[in-house]
Amino acid sequence: MAALDAIRATFFEECEDLIEALNEGLGEMAGGDHGGETVNAVFRAVHSIKGGAGSFGLNDLVGFAHTFETVLDRIRSGDLEPADELIALLQRAGDVLADLVETARDESPFDAAAVSTTSDALEAVLGEEGAVEEEFVFDAVGADFDFALPDLDDDEPGSTTYTIAFAPRRDLYATGHEPLVLIEALADLGEIAVAVDLSGLPGIDAFDWEGSYLAWEITLVSSEPEGAVREVFEFVDGLCDLEITVVRSGGSGDATGLPELPDLDDFAPDDAADLPDLSVEPSPAASAETPARENAEPAPARKDARATLRVDVDRIDRLINTVGELIINQAMITQRVREIGVPLTPEIATDLDDYKQLAREVQEGVMGLRTQPVKQLFQRMTRIARETADVAGKSAQLVIEGEETEVDKKVIEKLADPLTHMIRNSIDHGLEVPEKRREAGKPERGTVKLTACYKSGDVLIRIADDGAGLNRPRIRQIAIEKGLIPADVDLSDAEIDQLLFRPGFSTAASVTSLSGRGVGMDVVRTSIAALGGRISIASTPGEGSVFSILLPLTLAVLDGMVVRLGEETMVVPIACIEEAIRPRKDDLSRLGTGRTLFFNRGDYLPVIDLAERLGHPTRAKKLTKKTLLIIQSNGSRVALAVDGVVDKRQVVIKSLAKNYRHIAGISAATILGDGKVALIVDPDGIAEDPPSAGSMRSRTEDETRREEKKDAA
Amino acid sequence: MPPEAETLAAPAELYATVIVAGQDFCIDIKRVRENRRWSPTTTLPHAPHYLMGTMNLRGEVIPIIDLAALFGFARIEPTDRHVIVIIEHEEKIIGLAVEAVRRILSVTPDQIRDAPGAKRDTSTSCIRGLITTDGGVIRIISVGDVVSAMEEVL
């Protein structure tokens, strides 16, 4: 089949959704929901994977799914009690199934040991009898119907004459059969003569339109064996009175001496071990009684009632890009019109406003196409949590909240690694071992809460554990050992916590099979920053730690404060700005050489000159002539000095790294109304120490200017 | 476009000749997306001296390299007459500032000579060959090396 590759791709795409549904359902079961529909949804997910996998001859996948499904079926039917241990096993099985799907997709080898261990465990649950109740034959053989039935006239030379007395019952019609089709099928086997018996027809008064009054007497001369003739009637077996008689067998001339045919039921699929993949129901039971339906309760709310459309992400991205251009174009036109200096007529002013409004609406609509719930991402974390707990010897549960929260798809993709890391950290190093927890009067099973919610235009993701809290003396000790801080420095708790994010706090030497608290946290922070987000820690000894990640809803736009730095224009994300202040001389004070502090709301904040930090050539200007942006960065506040605030506006984010590379202190770029590029400041990067990677030139200039500023101040 | 090349064995390749610091250079035309007139750039922090800054190319933010400065000549003082040659290399789009774009040259591989010079030196490492013409020597700029030079400097 030409389209087979495409369908195969569809299958793996669908598997992703099914695995998600599976994990979701198992999560609900773990949460104590053993309701029929929950278990059924889990069953269905595994079942659908099995069904699709069978079509592509993915036998390992089919085999495992089948065992898995059988266990689920037992739970569904109430034969098995979904105890905690069993659910844990099901979750492991879910992981194995996901792996099998992945390896099947990539055509890579799978972890046979893990599969057989889990498979054995599942079969052990089923017990002896039920372990392999049906042997599936999954090769898509071109099954023909003779295969299922005994070929009694094996070596029959020549032809046989059959007489077939066929009298349909009313159910035959009711179940969609058509005698004509059957007779035609017989005609395909050889020469036929058909006589219809109309004697059963009642008078028109008594005629029931749904009744069955006709019967046929058919004579067939065919070289086909009797099995083939019976096969024609397989679907109607039990729905008609049928009598097939061999009148004359061509070869032997023996018309009547055939042994009686075995009852077709003897060959019913449920008894046969080696059925072909196509089997036909020969059960005689068929009556007009009200059909039994298992799920008599009202159908659950229709989850996927809304029609959806799968669209290639690239197409959406192109659309988003074009809309971004539209926004820039709109800003440019507005600016150009203003620059002409002609007073605007009210009509033009209104039209421009409408244009702006429409462009924004289009943009919002298009952005919405890119967002998706964090659900799938979060569910992947349950697996991470489970595996980490197993390896680390911890008893842990991951509680998920707010999984419907939607975030830009790209953000979700890029969040997987940092989140994995943090979940591992929380369990491996945040939670205490069960004995310790017991001693501390806590439940032995630790809880890590992974939550997502909207917070004033951003998305807040939190990872909170109820463990021992950060070991601050230890962190401090490590930082001293690594030479990150002087041994005698006095640090607040928040400052100690921030050490975790310092590059070099953790080194390769401390990487365990999982990861140490702090290992790669600088990488985590960098990844989050690259998404335009920020991360912070709060920790209470004995009670646990909370990591909070604040992310923009979309990667494509940002609410920014447009600021001036000498000749340059830059953008500072509004999200991190607390206020913008023109400083009074009295609030500024010196600390050591060149460092200035700004007194604000009872705190002394370090002042960072943005132009200087970025190595921009600016003329020295008194701080009192500048504007200070008070920003929140890494849990502390700093004052960012800029030459002036120009505007507050939403800007379209453009990657700088795509054509150039990442620049310390800069998160991205945007294009302003005049068509010029403006850089977007990364506040956390700026608040850090100046990058040692800066070029000699800018560093010397920094120093020169620092001297100049000292003189000027 | 020049007429069809006569040599069948080695098909001619097309190069755009550009003037950098008064000298002739050329760029494989397959790498060139378009030429644009100079427009003011936005300064990039912590950038090497030959990086003039960045500009907006229909919504893409692209870095502009001063080829003269990269090759060790004095930095250019950009005017309206300067041209930005927009090149593409491994999905990166970059602008090369030059004094002028002259003409299209059809060159067969046997006309290209190896460029002598140390690989360490950006003024020569970004030259992948020489073409001798009646008018003198034309250096072939290796676009890939220019891009890696930009990426390496941190």
Next chain:
Amino acid sequence: MKAQVLAIDDSRTIRSLLAATLEEYDFEVTTAVDGVDGLEKFAETSPRVVITDINMPNLDGFGVIEGIRGGSVNKTVPIIVLSTESGADLKDRARRAGATGWIVKPFDETSLVSVLKRITGI
């Protein structure tokens, strides 16, 4: 005119496979994602034959069969049940509900088409 087939299955993979196979044999295929969708599409397209999965969300295959057989339009349409479950009781129930035929997944195109032919004569 091509013969209309309505294929109801909650698995996108199976729907694609059915559609690809049947279209190759010159059937015109309409697909539905679950029982409710199936009954809606049934009313819209009035197909010559229905192929339905059993275990589906919202409304299962039995529901589909009952819905069609209990309706007033095209109620005797052939309905072929397509399922990986080959348990005898399940088939029994499908039969009692009024299914015309039965195919076990995974199916191959020969068997699918031959069953269709035997049931519909197409």
